[in-house]
Amino acid sequence: MPKIVFVDSDGTRHEVEAKSGVSIMENAIANNIDGIEAECGGSCMCATCHCFLEDDLAQKIPAMESDEDEMLGFAAEERRDSSRLSCQVTMTDELDGIVVNLPAEQN
Amino acid sequence: MAAPVVIVGGGQAAVQLCLALRKEKYAGDVVVCSEESELPYHRPPLSKAYITGKTDDEKLLMRPESFYQSRNIDLRLNCMVSAIDPAAKSVTTAQGENLPYQYLVLTMGARARHLPVKGRDAVGVVELRDIKDARQIKDRLSGCKNVVIIGAGFIGLEVAAALNVQGVGVTVFDTAERVMGRAVAPEISRWFEATHRAAGIDIHLGEGITEITAADDGNVSGVVRSNGERINAEMVLIGIGVEPHTDLASAAGLDCENGIVVDQYCQTSDPSVFAAGDCANHPNVFADGRRVRLESVQNATDQARTIASAIAATENNTPPDKPYAAVPWFWSDQAEHSLQMAGLSFDADTHITRGLPADGSFSVFHFRGNDLLAVDSVNASRDHMLARKLLGARISPTRLQAEDVDFDLKTLL
Known part of the structure; x- marks a missing residue:
């Protein structure tokens, strides 16, 4: 099983066994990661699953679509170049070990 | 030890309240009494991806079972609360248990409105x-060639669009003259009506049915139109709106009128009792403080946050200081089309269209005088997101700016 390392804004690391084929958001929820809220349940409507993918592995992730791009402008913590909505990023075996940084605020 | 926060209902507001209470560092016990036999789940996909098999039970869960244990939330399923005793600060469950509370939060949602029709x-x-309703629909769909839907609101049209894509014949009736008439601008109604018709959905507006017919084995066989014509169907979905659950609150003497009456802190007429979500009739700053009841994910989650903040303040012996003031927003996915709404449009006197409906991507800006009240967007998520920001900041574009697609609304922020 691939792993994801979620890192809270205070630097706390949570290494979890991840499921491929479902989103990074769903992996966070399944592992009770507090820094992801996902109030709309993955419909790309709320921007409360914002994360920063600064890891080099992120280059293997397909580019975002326009809805996600628009929604990121609404994230509680200011958007960076590495910003993604984790509900729109599918976990794959290729991303094994990816570090996902979480913002301090989601709403 | 202090009595727990008792939450009645296990929907979106209940789960968000659990999250928000712990985020506010509320360390006391929290008990959730849910009548349902399932862990709390997301409802919006039920009318779209779930009934057509594009998502499953596990994906619907708002949180895994371990969440409730790890956050010290006592989630009780199949737990119906039968009475509230505000004087004793306790609730009684149908199983006969007496549960004391320090704070009681009613997040009971709403029930489908009954259609009094023969058959x-x-x-x-x-x-x-x-x-359970969604499973019934999903199970029944396998043998269905034709489905009749009564009600051209959000649920009716979402299901109609999802089934039509699956190749099921869909006929929709509504006594109103336009689809989603209570919620969106006429132009939006017209666009969706035309788009759904072009996709093959049969829509009859300004017309109800006089009877639902059944075969000898008791299974539904179709409906009868007001002109006497029969339409065959193996399933009939009734989606004519909801009524808030107020029986429990009203029996306990709490003020109820089109929902459980709450103030800007979601507090009911009893200061230890709060209400949130579909069942809460609240003053909304985006309707000049007028009382409204909103049936949306946004309203459920933001009211839950308001309550968590009020409880945390009370625990710190300070008055609540974060009134409910979130921008209302809502979405409805109908086949591949996305309808997004921000603000509350009922008091609008002018409707300005931005973009061309013929292009399949446009928004309607609702104004009262010079004030922007709401924006309905069709396949235009940028407009929607900007609308949420503009409304939140109380900034109104001029009507000309709203209409001019070359004017970047972002420059106003």
């Missing part, structure tokens, strides 16, 4: 409110 009890006449 209503035939097998295969369904509503869509919870996962």
Whole structure:
């Protein structure tokens, strides 16, 4: 099983066994990661699953679509170049070990 | 030890309240009494991805079972609260248990409105409110060639669009003259009506049905139109709106009128009792403080946050200081089309269209005088997101700016 390392804004690391084929958001929820809220349940409507993918592995992730791009402008913590909505990023075996940084605020 | 926060209902507001209470560092016990036999789940996909098999039970869960244990939330399923005793600060469950509370939060949602029509009890006449309803629809769909939907609101059209994509014949009736008439601008109604018709959905507006017919085995066989014509269907979905659950609150003497009456802190007429979500009739700053009841994910989650903040303040012996003031927003996915709404449009006197409906991507800006009240967007998520920001900041574009697609609304922020 691939792993994801979620890192809270205070630097706390949570290494979890991840499921491929479902989103990074769903992996966070399944592992009770507090820094992801996902109030709309993955419909790309709320921007409360914002994360920063600064890891080099992120280059293997397909580019975002326009809805996600628009929604990121609404994230509680200011958007960076590495910003993604984790509900729109599918976990794959290729991303094994990816570090996902979480913002301090989601709403 | 202090009595727990008792939450009645296990929907979106209940789960968000659990999250928000712990985020506010509320360390006391929290008990959730949910009548349902399932862990709390997301409802919006029920009318779209779930009934057509594009998502499953596990994906619907708002949180895994371990969440409730790890956050010290006592989630009780199949737990119906039968009475509230505000004087004793306790609730009684149908199982006969007496549960004391320090704070009680009512997040009971709403029930599907009943349609008083002949034949209503035939097998295969369904509503869509919870996962049990959705499973019934999903199970029945396999043998369905034709489905009749009564009500051209959000649920009716979402299901109509999802089934039509699956190749099921869909006929929709509504006594109103336009689809989603209570919620969106006429131009939006016209666009969706035309788009759904072009996709093959048969839509009859300004027309109800006079009877639901059944075969000898009790299964629904179709409906009768007001002109006497019969339409065959193996399933009839009734989606004509909801009524808030107020029985429990009203029996306990709490003020109720089109929902449980709450103030800007979601507090009911009893200061230890709060209400949130579909069942809460609240003053909304985006309707000049007028009382409204909103049926949306946004309203459920933001009211839950308001309550968590009020409880945390009370625990710190300070008055609540974060009134409910979130921008209302809502979405409805109908086949591949996305309808997004921000703000509350009922008081609008002018409707300005931005973009061309013929292009399949446009928004309607609702104004009262010079003030922007709401924006309905069709396949235009940028407009929607900007609308949420503009409304939140109380900034109104001029009507000309709203209409001019070359004017970047972002420059106003």
